[in-house]
Amino acid sequence: MHNLSVTEMREALTRGETTSVELTGALLDRIASLDDQLNALITVDDEGALLAAAAADARRARGQAGPLTGIPLIQKDIFLTQGLRTTCGSRMLENFVAPFDAHVVERCHRAGLVNLGKSNMDEFAMGSSNETSYYGPVRNPWDTKRVPGGSSGGAAAAIAAGFAPLATGTDTGGSIRQPAALCGITGIKPTYGRCSRWGMIAFASSLDQAGVFARSAQDTALFLEVIAGYDARDSTSVNQPVPNYAGQLTQNLEGLRIGLVEEFFGEGLSPAVSGLVEAAIAELEKLGATVKRVRLPSVALSVPTYYVIAPAEASSNLARYDGVRFGHRCEAPEDLKDLYSRSRAEGFGAEVQRRIMIGTYALSAGYYDAYYLKAQQCRRLISNDFKRAFEDVDILVGPTTPEPAFRLGEKTDDPVKMYLSDINTIAVNLAGLPGMSIPVGFASGLPVGMQLIGNYFDEGRLLAVAHQYQRETDWHRRLPPQFS
Amino acid sequence: MEWESVIGLEVHLQLATLSKIFSGAATRYGAEPNSQACSIDLGFPGVLPVLNGEVVRMAVKLGLAVGAQIAPLSVFARKNYFYPDLPKGYQISQHDLPIVHDGYLDIDLGEGVSKRIEIVRAHLEEDAGKSMHEGLAGMTGIDLNRAGTPLLEVVTAPDMRSAKEAVAYLKTLHSLVRYLEICDGNMQEGSFRCDANVSVRRVGEEKLGTRAEIKNLNSFRFVEKAILHEIDRQIEIIQSGGKVIQETRLYDADRNETRPMRSKEDAHDYRYFPDPDLLPLEVTPAFIEGVRMTLPELPPAKRQRFIDQYGLTPYDAGVLTAVREMSQYYEAVAAALTGDAKLAANWVMGELSAALNRNNLEITASPVSAVALANLLMRIQDNTVSQRVAKEVFEAMWAGEGDADAIIDNKGLRQISDSGALEQAIDKAMADHPEQLSQYRSGKDKLFGFFVGQVMKSTGGKANPQQLNDLLKAKLAG
Numbered sequence: 011m012h013n014l015s016v017t018e019m020r021e022a023l024t025r026g027e028t029t030s031v032e033l034t035g036a037l038l039d040r041i042a043s044l045d046d047q048l049n050a051l052i053t054v055d056d057e058g059a060l061l062a063a064a065a066a067d068a069r070r071a072r073g074q075a076g077p078l079t080g081i082p083l084i085q086k087d088i089f090l091t092q093g094l095r096t097t098c099g100s101r102m103l104e105n106f107v108a109p110f111d112a113h114v115v116e117r118c119h120r121a122g123l124v125n126l127g128k129s130n131m132d133e134f135a136m137g138s139s140n141e142t143s144y145y146g147p148v149r150n151p152w153d154t155k156r157v158p159g160g161s162s163g164g165a166a167a168a169i170a171a172g173f174a175p176l177a178t179g180t181d182t183g184g185s186i187r188q189p190a191a192l193c194g195i196t197g198i199k200p201t202y203g204r205c206s207r208w209g210m211i212a213f214a215s216s217l218d219q220a221g222v223f224a225r226s227a228q229d230t231a232l233f234l235e236v237i238a239g240y241d242a243r244d245s246t247s248v249n250q251p252v253p254n255y256a257g258q259l260t261q262n263l264e265g266l267r268i269g270l271v272e273e274f275f276g277e278g279l280s281p282a283v284s285g286l287v288e289a290a291i292a293e294l295e296k297l298g299a300t301v302k303r304v305r306l307p308s309v310a311l312s313v314p315t316y317y318v319i320a321p322a323e324a325s326s327n328l329a330r331y332d333g334v335r336f337g338h339r340c341e342a343p344e345d346l347k348d349l350y351s352r353s354r355a356e357g358f359g360a361e362v363q364r365r366i367m368i369g370t371y372a373l374s375a376g377y378y379d380a381y382y383l384k385a386q387q388c389r390r391l392i393s394n395d396f397k398r399a400f401e402d403v404d405i406l407v408g409p410t411t412p413e414p415a416f417r418l419g420e421k422t423d424d425p426v427k428m429y430l431s432d433i434n435t436i437a438v439n440l441a442g443l444p445g446m447s448i449p450v451g452f453a454s455g456l457p458v459g460m461q462l463i464g465n466y467f468d469e470g471r472l473l474a475v476a477h478q479y480q481r482e483t484d485w486h487r488r489l490p491p492q493f494s
Numbered sequence: 495m496e497w498e499s500v501i502g503l504e505v506h507l508q509l510a511t512l513s514k515i516f517s518g519a520a521t522r523y524g525a526e527p528n529s530q531a532c533s534i535d536l537g538f539p540g541v542l543p544v545l546n547g548e549v550v551r552m553a554v555k556l557g558l559a560v561g562a563q564i565a566p567l568s569v570f571a572r573k574n575y576f577y578p579d580l581p582k583g584y585q586i587s588q589h590d591l592p593i594v595h596d597g598y599l600d601i602d603l604g605e606g607v608s609k610r611i612e613i614v615r616a617h618l619e620e621d622a623g624k625s626m627h628e629g630l631a632g633m634t635g636i637d638l639n640r641a642g643t644p645l646l647e648v649v650t651a652p653d654m655r656s657a658k659e660a661v662a663y664l665k666t667l668h669s670l671v672r673y674l675e676i677c678d679g680n681m682q683e684g685s686f687r688c689d690a691n692v693s694v695r696r697v698g699e700e701k702l703g704t705r706a707e708i709k710n711l712n713s714f715r716f717v718e719k720a721i722l723h724e725i726d727r728q729i730e731i732i733q734s735g736g737k738v739i740q741e742t743r744l745y746d747a748d749r750n751e752t753r754p755m756r757s758k759e760d761a762h763d764y765r766y767f768p769d770p771d772l773l774p775l776e777v778t779p780a781f782i783e784g785v786r787m788t789l790p791e792l793p794p795a796k797r798q799r800f801i802d803q804y805g806l807t808p809y810d811a812g813v814l815t816a817v818r819e820m821s822q823y824y825e826a827v828a829a830a831l832t833g834d835a836k837l838a839a840n841w842v843m844g845e846l847s848a849a850l851n852r853n854n855l856e857i858t859a860s861p862v863s864a865v866a867l868a869n870l871l872m873r874i875q876d877n878t879v880s881q882r883v884a885k886e887v888f889e890a891m892w893a894g895e896g897d898a899d900a901i902i903d904n905k906g907l908r909q910i911s912d913s914g915a916l917e918q919a920i921d922k923a924m925a926d927h928p929e930q931l932s933q934y935r936s937g938k939d940k941l942f943g944f945f946v947g948q949v950m951k952s953t954g955g956k957a958n959p960q961q962l963n964d965l966l967k968a969k970l971a972g
Contacts, residue, residue, distance in 0.1 A: 329583020373765035
């Protein structure tokens with residue numbers, strides 16, 4: 011039952027072959043018996059999930075079920091869930107229970123989705139391996155000595171391991187696409203502004219975007235349609251109707267113009283990854299697409315640009331965790347300064363502290379022009395590169411990551427090496443474009459992902475390309491042997 | 495050696511919106527601590543600001559009233575610093591690109607002298623909460639009701655040269671914002687807060703001296719006293735060979751002195767950057783024109799009209815137009831008194847204002863309405879009562895004893911204009927005082943007043959003064 015697609019689950023529910031309570035119970039059991047090996051969830055909400063499942067079954071009995079009513083999912087622990095603690099992977103919020111739901115969570119409730127729990131993640135979404143979580147690292151189901159990617163590592167691992175068919179994620183510099191690639195699943199980060207950030211704990215506000223993990227493009231499309239949409243509580247959310255993504259999946263690829271991003275095939279790319287991505291592109295050509303090589307010269311600036319802007323915004327966004335109103339507060343503070351410094355030193359892990367310091371430095375008087383302002387200029391150059399590219403092509407493709415999943419601890423001592431694992435995904439956030447990762451094969455038993463990048467609000471096309479590819483291939487159906 | 499002081503002012507106007515600048519929480523003053531702070535004001539994880547459109551309208555209103563430029567695009571920035579009453583660890587404010595810039599305000603310095611004060615900028619921002627120490631032994635209480643209250647900070651150039659000019663500017667601005675109905679102007683409650691930047695230099699010197707910023711000036715009187723004190727302090731330092739240091743000083747009204755709060759060295763690095771949660775604020779010409787339509791008649795125009803229409807002196811017109819509600823009250827009284835605008839002015843500025851001041855009341859809380867006062871003044875006009883008796887009636891009206899006519903009747907204060915009755919009273923006074931009569935008739939004119947007094951006494955002050963005058967003259971002449 012745990013490997014069914016959303017569509018298959020829905021059919022089983024509709025035909026009365028199973029109930030949401032049964033489905034939910036089965037997945038909760040699976041999590042209970044297998045998550046010791048992965049640590050994909052920080053909080054499992056058995057009681058809440060079974061109640062929601064019962065409500066979904068009742069709704070179905072009344073004939074009011076929507077397409078996803080009764081389907082289980084897992085929320086990334088960055089989304090506020092009323093009454094269920096939200097840690098954001100941090101000790102700072104170890105006991106934080108939000109007084110309201112995130113917009114994305116509201117949407118899921120309304121659709122009748124059943125939340126099984128909260129997925130593990132890098133602390134405050136700062137990380138590419140899920141090793142910065144206060145709740146311990148997540149392991150990759152394909153090789154538990156390896157990382158699942160980050161920051162939404164728990165969500166990706168949970169989907170790959172069959173803990174749920176759907177999971178939410180957030181992507182600030184690749185936090186959906188990179189773990190999707192490393193765990194062999196499908197993930198999409200929509201256009202900036204497509205989903206509301208209300209109730210989604212901020213890391214870098216101008217880059218953060220909610221998105222979706224699933225095992226297929228079809229399931230991804232069904233779920234994205236649920237969480238996307240305008241919300242007046244987020245001034246940066248865009249008031250544009252949400253298309254019927256699932257209905258657009260059948261568009262054929264005849265005449266699709268694909269741009270192969272040369273910069274993504276440069277130094278540091280594993281030959282195995284390169285070969286698999288090239289094979290996938292060839293498959294798309296067979297389906298009628300034409301391919302040309304595209305240059306995005308400013309993309310080379312992405313990592314340094316990102317590591318100024320994101321920490322700068324984070325340094326300010328995380329100032330609210332001061333031990334005064336909520337979150338971790340140190341024991342017996344001597345005075346105000348002591349309250350601040352000890353609460354924050356104890357509540358935040360090393361990577362979060364590092365980024366707060368980088369960001370504070372970049373915004374400081376005398377450095378602002380050299381760092382923050384310069385980074386904003388680079389950001390514009392990067393956006394302009396994409397804009398130019400989309401004059402000639404419909405989508406851009408390349409490897410999601412330069413190499414498959416690395417071993418736990420392999421990069422933790424070298425932040426720059428760690429940061430470079432997002433080298434292909436970061437530019438997309440800086441430009442605010444939608445990006446997706448789909449599995450395209452295996453290198454030495456580890457999944458490899460291909461990134462698809464679309465123009466603004468062109469999620470429908472990305473999903474259609476992914477779906478057409480998945481109709482011809484079965485990489486997305488492969489299951490990790492230990493968790494099949 | 496002659497000294498000159500140079501003063502620039504920053505005024506924080508609390509905008510009179512019902513809800514906060516970035517949240518839907520109420521802004522009412524004096525509520526139970528933390529009862530008007532929602533998750534946005536508390537800076538919870540995951541919350542986002544949404545700009546209250548009303549504050550934009552109010553800022554544009556002020557901009558238009560001071561002849562300023564309205565920026566088509568302005569930007570909200572984050573001003574980062576840690577403080578317990580600043581929930582997010584940053585204040586959302588406008589930094590590089592304020593919504594209003596380059597305006598001016600003309601101030602009246604009396605005797606026909608006016609001066610133009612440049613308004614460099616006015617920007618929107620959110621207020622912080624309050625830290626409370628009283629009654630909390632060893633602890634600090636945080637009240638976040640005020641957090642997120644909309645402020646418009648109005649900043650002048652260093653154009654003022656004396657405490658008097660500074661106060662004149664503040665009074666003019668205070669009057670203006672109340673006319674515009676964008677701020678209630680309550681200085682005690684902190685709706686109209688002033689910081690003064692003060693420096694001194696020798697007359698003739700062009701370079702500005704080192705300035706000190708004085709905070710905590712919550713009345714016009716304190717502004718004046720604090721500035722005067724600060725000028726003396728700085729001159730003294732320089733004259734004794736010292737140097738003024740750039741710092742923020744707090745005014746202590748009880749001791750009438752300023753004392754250091756923080757110096758430039760420990761000034762914060764606020765790390766301003768554009769707030770990524772808010773889009774740049776766009777103000778279209780159509781919006782500006784829409785706001786322009788809602789502008790009321792402003793104090794300078796109204797003052798000129800009062801001079802032209804009612805024949806008032808510039809001084810009287812200035813007093814009567816300083817507060818919008820006062821000018822409205824006056825106009826209502828004057829309209830009822832067709833033709834005697836001066837009588838209305840004298841009473842509004844005299845008896846009424848005195849009574850309001852005595853009782854510390856705003857004109858809107860006056861127990862005597864404009865209509866009631868007009869009714870009383872009409873009894874002066876038609877000689878029912880004298881000015882003097884009218885004052886007595888006014889006191890009774892103030893005390894809530896009824897309207898003018900009822901009080902006049904009940905107390906029997908109607909003027910005696912019946913010449914028969916008056917003649918009787920005069921005859922009696924002459925008969926009772928033969929000695930004074932013969933002295934008067936032999937040339938002691940001064941005794942005329944004595945007889946007026948006698949008649950007034952016997953009529954209980956109700957004799958029509960003009961009529962008494964005429965009759966008495968004739969009778970005494972024999």
